Amino acid sequence: QETTLTQNKPSIVEIRNxxxxxxxxxxxxxxxxxxxxxEVLCLxxxxxxxxTTTLRMIAGFMEPEAGSxxxxxxxxxxxxxxxxxxxxxxxxxxxxPHMTVxxxxxxxxxxxxxxxxxxxxxxTEMLELVELSHLAKRYPRQLSGGQQQRVALARAxxxxxxxxxxxEPFSNLDTQLRVRLRDELKRLIVKIDVTTIxxxxxxxxxxxxxxxxxxMNAGRLAQLGTPSEIYExxxxxxxxxxxxxxxxxxxxxxxxxxTSKRGLTLPLAGKSGGATLMIRPEHVSxxxxxxxxxxxxxxxxxxGGVTRLVLSMFGEELLMQSFFRHSKVPVQGDEVNVWIDxxxxxxxx
Ligand code: ATP
Numbered sequence: 001q002e003t004t005l006t007q008n009k010p011s012i013v014e015i016r017n018x019x020x021x022x023x024x025x026x027x028x029x030x031x032x033x034x035x036x037x038x039e040v041l042c043l044x045x046x047x048x049x050x051x052t053t054t055l056r057m058i059a060g061f062m063e064p065e066a067g068s069x070x071x072x073x074x075x076x077x078x079x080x081x082x083x084x085x086x087x088x089x090x091x092x093x094x095x096x097p098h099m100t101v102x103x104x105x106x107x108x109x110x111x112x113x114x115x116x117x118x119x120x121x122x123x124t125e126m127l128e129l130v131e132l133s134h135l136a137k138r139y140p141r142q143l144s145g146g147q148q149q150r151v152a153l154a155r156a157x158x159x160x161x162x163x164x165x166x167x168e169p170f171s172n173l174d175t176q177l178r179v180r181l182r183d184e185l186k187r188l189i190v191k192i193d194v195t196t197i198x199x200x201x202x203x204x205x206x207x208x209x210x211x212x213x214x215x216m217n218a219g220r221l222a223q224l225g226t227p228s229e230i231y232e233x234x235x236x237x238x239x240x241x242x243x244x245x246x247x248x249x250x251x252x253x254x255x256x257x258x259t260s261k262r263g264l265t266l267p268l269a270g271k272s273g274g275a276t277l278m279i280r281p282e283h284v285s286x287x288x289x290x291x292x293x294x295x296x297x298x299x300x301x302x303x304g305g306v307t308r309l310v311l312s313m314f315g316e317e318l319l320m321q322s323f324f325r326h327s328k329v330p331v332q333g334d335e336v337n338v339w340i341d342x343x344x345x346x347x348x349x
Pocket of ligand 1 (some may be wrong): 022025026027045046048049050051054109243265276
């Protein structure tokens, strides 16, 4: 599902063996990653895994203890932020409160000594791009959260950076606005075709926004891949659990039959031996048929669209989710027949 657009593109940011410590604590360890020209790459991981630290090292607000960062073929470590050819949108936007919208957008251009006339032209162009021309003379406090985000974006893009850096750009917004702005921002990034590195702890945001995702855990790269690779074939239990809900079942594969430790059996071709299976909630459905398994509904929670169920079978607790007509929603204690789409199961080693 990887966009053919970026698949064969050269890399524009090369991170090699990056390391950052704070006192005795290692925040980023041996991180190697390359970002391709034109792609949107997301650094995804739980709080404290080192994503922001990585982004700050790319931007130049922090220097690594070891390793290197090449931006557009040039060693960037040691260079001040404004000489790295990156534009950054900070968490909370960090607009200058005493400057108008247009002064904020012009800020980075002053730093790199763009002549006055060219500067004015670029500010006009950027404000048009983010559709804020009519608010050019306002101050940040006179803007909504979404408008402030667009000013921050215009400021970051005004210098025509090789790489756009976004630090949790949607975390300050309420859910509805977040989804709308996410779609808008994605469209804008595609339109201007700028390489983008995004930091988020929100797996859904990462999946809808990115061409590739770098999942980080405790300062290290846990997996790098497209959203579907990460979701469907996670490299570890950590990644499987972090990018979506799932049930992990441990057992043995023998003669193309998987048998869980507690006795649940499923047909599954593959190498014999110990195996952990990942079952996503949408791979389980209720219905009769060959291979269906008797289960008891341990809990059922209606979430608006779908209902989330915990099914109990052979001592295993399996998550499932599905849409049910109101009159057909199973309730706790129901006995049901369950079918697992074994063609979707992923084996973790
Ligand atoms: P979050 O999503 O919470 O921002 P993160 O993945 O971005 O988390 P970082 O902010 O990169 O994580 O932090 C990684 C680790 O480094 C954490 O354990 C954090 O406490 C530590 N850390 C970050 N900045 C500093 C600092 N300036 N001084 C000391 N420790 C720091």
